[in-house]
C-alpha cells in the first residue's frame with residue numbers, strides 16, 4: 591500500500607492538534623508528534639476522511655487504532671525523557687509507537703495478534719521509523735528479557751495491574767495503564783518509588799479493547 595502525504599493532510603493534522611489542545615493536552619512535544627505523523631497511512635482508502643477526526647477506528651481483527659486524544663493523554667502521562675527505554679503493550683496499528691519514536695525514545699512493542707504485529711512492523715518500516723523492536727506475544731507478562739524499562743504503556747484495558755509489569759520497571763519508572771471492567775476503565779499512573787513502594791494516581795475514564803493473556807482477561811478465543 592503506497593500512501594502520500596500532502597498539505598491538505600498537514601492542515602488536517604494542525605486542526606487535530608488544536609482539538610487536542612482544547613481538550614487539555616499541553617506537552618508541545620506530543621502535539622508536534624501528532625502534527626508530523628501521517629495517521630491516514632493506517633486507514634484504508636475508503637476511510638481516509640476519518641483519519642484526522644478525534645476518534646478510535648477499527649483496524650481489523652476486532653481491534654482499533656486508539657483515539658488521538660487517548661494516545662496524547664497516555665503519552666503525556668509517561669513524561670518521556672529522550673533516550674528512555676519504553677515498553678508498549680498492544681502495538682495494534684503502530685500509531686502510538688510512532689508517537690513514542692517521534693519523541694526520541696527506544697521502543698519495545700508487543701502485540702498478541704500475529705497479523706497486526708506483522709502489519710504494524712511493515713508499515714513503520716515503510717514509513718522510515720527506526721528504533722523499535724517488534725515482538726509477537728503476550729505482553730501482559732511484559733518482556734522480561736529486555737527489562738528493566740524506564741516507562742511502560744499499556745494500550746488495552748486490564749482487569750488488574752499485571753504484577754509482571756511493575757516488576758519490570760526500574761526504580762523511578764512509570765507505568766500508564768487503563769484498569770477497570772470490560773466497558774470502562776480508569777487511567778492509572780503508577781510510579782515505582784522503591785521495590786516496595788508504588789505511588790498511584792488515578793485519572794478519568796476511557797474505553798479500551800481488552801488486554802488478553804495470562805495477566806489480562808481470558809486468553810484469545
Ligand code: SAH
Nearest residue numbers: 655680682683686702729730745801802803
Ligand atoms: N497502541 C495501539 C492501540 C491498539 S488497541 C494503536 O496505536 O493502534 C490494543 C491492542 O492490544 C490490540 O491490537 C490487541 O490485539 C492488543 N493486545 C491485547 N492483549 C494483548 C496482550 N496480552 N499482549 C499484547 N497485545 C495485546
